[in-house]
Amino acid sequence: MDIPAQLLPQQIHACYPGVAIGNKYELGSGAKFSPSSPINGESLCQSGAATADEVAAAVAAAHEAFKAWRVVPAPVRGELVRRIGDEVRANKSELAKLITLEAGKIPAEAEGEIQEWIDVCDFAVGLSRQLYGLTIASERPEHQLIEQWHPLGPVGVISAFNFPCAVWAWNSMIGLVCGDPIIWKPSEQTPLISLACHEMVVRAAKTMDEAPAALSCVVQGKADAGEALAKSELVPLVSATGSVPMGREVAKTVAGRLGKCLLELSGNNAMIVTETADLELAVRAIVFAAVGTAGQRCTSLRRLIVHPDIVDGLCERLVKAYATLPIGDPSRPGTLVGPLVGKPSLERFLASIKTAQAQGGTLLCGGDQVTEGVPGGCYVHPALVRMPEQTEVMREETFAPLTYITTYDSIEHAIELQNGVAQGLSSAIFTSDVREAGRFLSPAGSDCGIANVNIGTSGAEIGGAFGGEKETGGGRESGSDSWKQYMRRSTNTINYGSALPLAQGIKFDV
Amino acid sequence: MDIPAQLLPQQIHACYPGVAIGNKYELGSGAKFSPSSPINGESLCQSGAATADEVAAAVAAAHEAFKAWRVVPAPVRGELVRRIGDEVRANKSELAKLITLEAGKIPAEAEGEIQEWIDVCDFAVGLSRQLYGLTIASERPEHQLIEQWHPLGPVGVISAFNFPCAVWAWNSMIGLVCGDPIIWKPSEQTPLISLACHEMVVRAAKTMDEAPAALSCVVQGKADAGEALAKSELVPLVSATGSVPMGREVAKTVAGRLGKCLLELSGNNAMIVTETADLELAVRAIVFAAVGTAGQRCTSLRRLIVHPDIVDGLCERLVKAYATLPIGDPSRPGTLVGPLVGKPSLERFLASIKTAQAQGGTLLCGGDQVTEGVPGGCYVHPALVRMPEQTEVMREETFAPLTYITTYDSIEHAIELQNGVAQGLSSAIFTSDVREAGRFLSPAGSDCGIANVNIGTSGAEIGGAFGGEKETGGGRESGSDSWKQYMRRSTNTINYGSALPLAQGIKFDV
Amino acid sequence: MDIPAQLLPQQIHACYPGVAIGNKYELGSGAKFSPSSPINGESLCQSGAATADEVAAAVAAAHEAFKAWRVVPAPVRGELVRRIGDEVRANKSELAKLITLEAGKIPAEAEGEIQEWIDVCDFAVGLSRQLYGLTIASERPEHQLIEQWHPLGPVGVISAFNFPCAVWAWNSMIGLVCGDPIIWKPSEQTPLISLACHEMVVRAAKTMDEAPAALSCVVQGKADAGEALAKSELVPLVSATGSVPMGREVAKTVAGRLGKCLLELSGNNAMIVTETADLELAVRAIVFAAVGTAGQRCTSLRRLIVHPDIVDGLCERLVKAYATLPIGDPSRPGTLVGPLVGKPSLERFLASIKTAQAQGGTLLCGGDQVTEGVPGGCYVHPALVRMPEQTEVMREETFAPLTYITTYDSIEHAIELQNGVAQGLSSAIFTSDVREAGRFLSPAGSDCGIANVNIGTSGAEIGGAFGGEKETGGGRESGSDSWKQYMRRSTNTINYGSALPLAQGIKFDV
């Protein structure tokens, strides 16, 4: 698989640029870094990193761009996003290739991720003629009370390797329509796809006079680049996706300057399978949710909470299905399970299985590294571990294709298990029963941001709000009214009369 | 003025209780404290303070209450709030008296504050049959995509002396309807009004079997009680009103545990007066906004940005109006300007005037302490200071009746001055001109959460969302969709078909 | 049972007034009429009827009231409705008595109807601080695009005997909050409850200076009074509840003058009972929906579409339950089935059963008049008729406790049967199955305005929009955004810049 050079800016001294401010690319004066492709563990390219000063320069440029962009009418901003969408449609499979190379996804999933970008463009274009505030009944005669949503300012986006494009796309397509330039700190694992994504914006922006150059910026590098972004007073919103410790740091930094955060942190997603479930459907859903993206989605299925009457049968079916999974080079046609992103992931996978066994678990299948027939990299057999109860290890997220299975006593107990972890991203129930489904979706049901019935924990549509509660961080991205986070609300009262009545009927006559 | 004992719980060892968990009142094992009435500087009462353990006990009780309250149908929760509203209507003037005693407000403003509570009850009752989520068009056949809003959990409310009732009422009436118990840490200056407010809830709750005892809790005390609340993992939302340093601390504490904050911090509110303004209306608006509540509203007018052609005339009118202001004991009929809350406020008032003078300002009127004809306490003549430009002192908030006046060159310049401070709460323009008004309300206009035309900066209606940007903290309370902050969003996809299509058209066939 | 005189205006020449314009009551120069109480068939009172001229006078007065009321701030209008709600709470059981007397409802249902009024007051009060329009992103620089909802004008309400209070309450409480006076033509069967309802408004209005006298008007009489109302050019909206032929006439009359209609016409409501249904729950739901209000609700259950495997068992249970129904004087404690409204209803009931038998039906129980132990009036044993298929008679609405039972082949067939009638009001499915429930609620499911799962066809909450499709007339009342029908929408574009850009980028330079 070759790097599709036509999507990328020119290398500078054999190095991919570490700083992009619109169509200006610079090397980046920070340390160079060379992520390996998960496919074979070999270095893909060399990239420059941005220093704190270079981050500041990008932010300053975005801040300037903001002043112009905020007064461009939103439907015109929408037209830019429509053109970006057309660029992406035209380059869909090439963009997907970069995801395969850098994140190790199979093409079906990589293209799905690009499709998500396309979808969110369509959605954002529609929003661009809405961005609805309210007109509100005022309690005072000859007064008008309205609420408007105005552009917020430059948005910092910190994203993770596992959705190297879609998370940025959710934030930036909606942010652009809302009037906000974007400064992106991608994962150090995925410098190329981030440059290519940015380049799509640059190309579309070139076709419109209204679009200032610095609407889109990229700052490559490790945690320090993200930290510089989080600290910047000129960045009113930081949208960060990644681990809980990272999120906690960003949250504290941004809180200290009274800025806003949009956090998408970890998930520890469970599925309840009741005795009335359609097991064939459940098996397919479980397999996709547990091993898709090699278990490296924030919404990957980590815990199965199963009715005792069906647990043995379900395990049997799953083990059978797991035995047929094509594992290996994701770019090879037919592969369903690609590599882990790197060695630390492999180690955590193996360690968690050991811990689970120590806590009484039985390994049903998988759990070992695959070394034959793979091009290097870290490949594993996805693991299923039957647990006697929900032990400590089940309450931690292991970012790999490792799924625990335990049983429940009653539907209330099942929900209690589901909710009994610190994370609150995604959840699902498989049941044919109206009451079980209803209870699962009720105020006393799943405490996650996403709760599904008869579909898996992963694979959300862009039309809903994506995100979760508790340690997942509370942010919401993509659909519904997520766009409001990228704007500031202005509550306006206009007195068009000749008197000055006070609210709450107060009299104050000088 | 006597304390209306019938609104208050019994004293315990001659001390007002420091901990209230529903109808259970306890002394509080923390240090006792005795706020003075701003009216005369004399101690009003002795109160107990809650220790961190007692805060934890209140939170635990609220957490238990939450489990029951969240499954009580919202319209039934609304019925509780309706009954609270009836209690408050029946005790309006007595409740107002407590505000006068503890916060020093004149009765018109104290009753206005109680009216705000009544208004928010009516609004919340209506909400209780709404709490609208969305049904959303799904991209998959035989799938339903919906979004529900569920109760969030116990809400911590930290409030300030200057709105000792309304801010809690905004949070708790809406919080209760949303399914959340409330744990309130009021200002240590206003223990009695907070107990009386709580008691209204207790009385209404007694009439309904569905209402658990601990729906409303109060923990009295100083910063440490608030800190204990902010730290509690069982409190998913902390709504805090007060100073920027306080807000910053709370924000960092809550961010560190990935909880949510709703901050209402400082304002440094300006009014632009253009050459087309109706000056008579402007003068009335300025006086109320600048000296109402003795300049101790977060929305009080602090800065006047005036067209040079009219500045002299406006100053003259204002000075004349200020000369007639009845200052003194707020409980005396006719008084419009009551006391500052205490000595530190007086000192900051005097110091700021000095600083302003040192930065080139001219004191137009007021600025000194009133010592004659007042019953003790800290009374001042409200001050107007003409400034040559927007200097440093103007960029700080002095919580007192001190208003700076400066001039502008162009409407763009006026908006730049208005926005040139760290705070972003309230703002106003007085103009007869459609274009000036339009620009002020536009994306390039005022950067505040509240932007008014031809009314002052203070005195918002409860129907709009109240709050501000930048250092004001970004929270919104009361009207519009502020209620969403008190709930958690659940995005649900339900597959009612027999197939399992994946989003974004992904194919993953095992 | 005595008529509660304290709720009613004074009689005029031994006759209840036929025209009420606010607190001005007049006899009515039309023919006198004397409805009989369904309880015993005896005349309750004599009433005057309004002539076309008197209707015109009421409309003219309402039109004048409109000019004042439309500029009263909506929250103040809401305060009126809040006070109406308090009046109604205070007189709930007495108001219910009038419903029992005139419509023959049992007290539980009569009080439920008054409770509905109370509920809609609470809801409308909340609306009064909302009535939300939108602020919308404009495509032109320095342009603001908003949408406001303004009061519409006097609303004509034509209501039926079976909900002699609630239907008017839905329309008028929301209409009043929206700024519209109401002119009510009640059923000639229920003159007293309508006067008492009106009187509650009058009493509340007296307490508020802002409320003009003629906000509420009543014009008693038969079809000609309704016709006069429908024709009036000063009545922009006519909300009519009743039969299809009546609705068709009103619709044509109002369409001819390009006014608006809100129609709530007939229902022919079905319930599908699948083999997974909880039969105990189903039986209870069926009995209430079929025989409540003696089958005289527009949402009464008329058709049961049952899975063949369970139909015999279900019939058996129903017949057993029907055998225990206490039938008779509705004011007697314990009665569940009161009288039909009059002789024509009885005759249609008997005739429909005959027709059904002629079309192959088997009468399972009931179907005859009850003459013993009843105080006169028309009482019947509720009937269940087993039908071999959905014949012609099942496609007609008989307004009586007559329910047909037939079976289905597949869930698709069941839905086809459910949809295979001209009416489209209410529908229900009893099932434990997620897929069946999902399909029933899907775009290819029930074509009714109301579609329930595991509850009966009748007994809607006020928070949802009430009404139906097809011959039911398409109107929606009560909750959700039904209020918009009582207002007019104003789309406003405001240019606050100095240029005049045209939409769609058109250039037109003179």
Added chain:
Amino acid sequence: MDIPAQLLPQQIHACYPGVAIGNKYELGSGAKFSPSSPINGESLCQSGAATADEVAAAVAAAHEAFKAWRVVPAPVRGELVRRIGDEVRANKSELAKLITLEAGKIPAEAEGEIQEWIDVCDFAVGLSRQLYGLTIASERPEHQLIEQWHPLGPVGVISAFNFPCAVWAWNSMIGLVCGDPIIWKPSEQTPLISLACHEMVVRAAKTMDEAPAALSCVVQGKADAGEALAKSELVPLVSATGSVPMGREVAKTVAGRLGKCLLELSGNNAMIVTETADLELAVRAIVFAAVGTAGQRCTSLRRLIVHPDIVDGLCERLVKAYATLPIGDPSRPGTLVGPLVGKPSLERFLASIKTAQAQGGTLLCGGDQVTEGVPGGCYVHPALVRMPEQTEVMREETFAPLTYITTYDSIEHAIELQNGVAQGLSSAIFTSDVREAGRFLSPAGSDCGIANVNIGTSGAEIGGAFGGEKETGGGRESGSDSWKQYMRRSTNTINYGSALPLAQGIKFDV
């Protein structure tokens, strides 16, 4: 100017088809008709007309298509509309040519009309992932209350010559996304543009398997084809644009079968010009609104209500501007005023001027036919008539470039004049004054569906709801929540508990 044949279906027997059902074109067995081009009065082509039977066949095909289309997920329906938008972008100028040929618009306006189609595609695509219903707080435990919007059925569209594309596009792009096939009866004046518009849909539909053939249908002809459409029981919604008498007939016909109408009938649009208006801007706005599309927009400016102090100056400026208007062949570069659509229009124009003069009016300029330098057709000099007061002729709509000017005494008087006509479509005020603008937009202000400040009466953006009150018919198209009219609302209550509580707390225990 040649007919762009590549956009059109093949002729049948030298005749353009009169019936199109998806990609099946048929001649039409009705009378042939040959509209003349307004440019030169010469026949453009011959077209077949559809008979009532052929209309019925189209409706039946659309009804079948509906059954399939309603269950295609809305975002997939949106994808069809996105592709239609791309087709239109690719053929924009050629489509515009057809509008010039058939309706006589200048290219700038013709392209603006096509742009409106493109804009509404973008908007509709966004809607396709929304179509938001509500989830609503239920009053009963373990009950879920939601509201869904489902596809409605085939929509009949009857459109007029003056917007031969945009009105259909508003209805059909949104209707398609909502799940409804469209049957279009275009004006008999514009058969070709309607065929070309339809063909764009056909081409896009061919690229998607999910799109049934008969999603788009066209039935050409005169009033009888429209009548057949209005009568059809299979068409739940008829959207009709045109004259009041036409609208009244359609409304009655559809009301008689209890269907729904969306009416866009006449306008008699006024602009108030106050003494504070920016006259230069006002003149430009007036000229475009009065003479654009040769005064043949439903939103064309017909009445000027001017402050007496400025009326002479304004008239002078207008007369001067009118003198420079390039009148003639619309396809000739530079032309701003093209032809009237035909002779009857010309006659009404001339007659109205005479009547106005008889009622005291003074013709300021124009008012006569232009016969030199034009290619045939009916061209006129746009007329301005100064009226002593608002006489009868001003209360009628003359569909031509004829604008009356009168004066007002007070702003209240100006609004009274503005509202003193039977129509209620569009209105505007030119003022610099916040109070005048506020009053004009208030509940006591303009009674039109559109009310603008400092822009003309015509040229709405697609983001707002378009339509008007009173005789204009009350319908709303295009933006905001207009889409709801193309769907049916389903209110669903789901009991997921084991009990059966009744609403309003009713007890009914068998």
